[in-house]
Amino acid sequence: MQIRKNFPLLKNKISNKQIIYFDNSATTQKPQIVIDAVTDFYENKNSNVHRSINPLAEIATREYEAARIAVRKFINAKKNNEIIFTSGATDGLNLVANILGKGVLKKDDVIVLSMAEHHANIIPWLMLKEAIGIKLEYIQIQKNYRLDIGQVKRILNNKKVRVLSIQHASNVLGIINPIKDLINICKKNNIISIIDAAASIAHTKINVQSLDCDFLVFSGHKIFAPTGVGVLYGKEDLLNRLPAWKGGGDMIREVSFEGFSVAELPYKFEAGTPHIAGVIGLGRALEFLESMGFKYIKQQELILTRYFLKAISKLNFIDLVGPFNIQDRLPIFSFSVQGVHPHDIADLLGERGIITRAGHHCVQPLHDKLSLPATLRASLSFYNTTEEIDIFVKEIIKIHKMFI
C-alpha cells in the first residue's frame, strides 16, 4: 500500500516484530509531511503570532491563519471566524461548557448527553452542575448498542432542555450516531447542539453547514496531526453573543487596570500563545487527507471492518461490545476475551508488536452500565491491512489457549 509509506513509525519494529498499530482511537500516527511541517516551523519560522511586527512573525502568522482556512474548508464552515484553535477536544468541550455556563445556562436547565460519552463530555457538565445547579439527563443505549431514538424525542421535548452535547461516533462501541436527525430535533425545540467529533473526524466527512450544529469539537492528534492542538467550531452569531472564558494575551482589544474589552472573533477565545507548530501541522494533515479523499478512506475502512468482524465472529470466546452490523459503524472494536483480563491480552500483544488499548477508554460510566470493568480495543485506520488483522487474530487465539 503506497499511502502507508507516508507514516514513518509504521515501518518500525518492537522486539524485532513489525509494529501493528491498532490504537488509532487513542491517537493516530503522523505522516511525514506533518512531521516535516512541524520541524520546518521550528527550524525556519519560529516566532510568535499576532504580536510582533517583524518578518518572522509575519510568516508564522500567515501560516497559522492559513491553517484556519484549511480547517474551515475541511469541515465546510461558513467563516474563518468560526474556527477556534484549542488544545484538543477536551479543551473545546470545557470551553463551550464554560461559556454557555457563563452566558446562557441557569439553575435547573437540563443538558442531555448519551450514556456512551467520553469523560471529556461528562465532567465539564458535572462541574457546571456543581457550580450553577444545571441538571443532566442521559440517553440510553439499546441492546443493539444504538441510541434509543424514541427516548431521545421524549427527552428533547422537555421544555427545560437547553443543550444536547453528544458524540458523533463512540470511541468504544464504534457506532455512528444519527446526529443529523438529532440536530433537527434540537432545531425544532430551540436546543443548542454540540457535537463531539473526536472519534469520527478521521473516518468520515464532516460538513457543519449541512449538519447545522451549533458547536463541534475535535482533536488534531486523532486526525494525523500533532498532539496538543484541536478545534472548536461555533456558529458566528452564537460565539459573538457568548462571553469570553480564558483571559490573557491575544484575546483582548484593550486592557486597563480597571477593565478590558475583548477582541474580535476568533481571537476572543484564543487566549495565550497557541501551539503554532501544531496548528500548522494540523493544516497540513487536513490537506493530506483531502488529497486522499474520504471516498478512499471509507472504502478501505469498510474492507477492514468487514474482515475484522468476520474473523472475530468465528471465535466463540470473544464478546464484542458493539454491533456486528456494518451500517453506520467505524473500525473501532472493543471486546472481552473469556477467561483473560484485557490487561493481560494487551500486555502479551505488545510483546508481539501489536499496539492496542485495554481499560475503559475514558468511558467508565458506559463500562459500568455494561458491567464490564474493562475491554480490549482494536481501533483501525485506513493504513491498516487485512494481513495485520490475520496476525492479530492468530495471536489472540494463542493467548486465549495459554489461559485455558
Next chain:
Amino acid sequence: MNIYAQNILDHYKTPRNFGSISGAQIKHSEANYSCGDKLSVDIKLEADVVSDIKFKGTGCAISQAAMSILTEDVMGKTKKYILNLKFDYLQKLLGVPVSESRYKCAVLGLMTIQNALKMKGNKKN
C-alpha cells in the same frame, strides 16, 4: 523470561488459599478502579502470627497470581514481618520482572494484606 511464566499462569488458573475464613478477625478488600482488579482477604492471627489466610478476587493474571503466591508466603509469618515487605521482595517471589505498566497489578495483593493488617481493632486475637 516474561511475566506470563508458567508459575504465574499456574497460580492464576488454580489459585492457592482461595476462599474465605468464617469468623476471621480480619477482613479487608482493595481494588484498582481504573482496571477493575479486585481482591479481598480474610486473615486469622494467633499471637501476631498469620495462622490462616484466604482470598477471593477477580482481575488480571498478574494481580490474582501475585496474591496467590503471597498468601503461601505469608502463612506462618508475623504481622511485623509482613508489614515490612517491599516491592522487591514481591518481585523476587514472582520470579519475573514486572514492567512499570503492570506495577499496580502486581502490588495490589501486598497492599491488600498490609492494609488489612494495619486496620484498627485487630490488635487482639
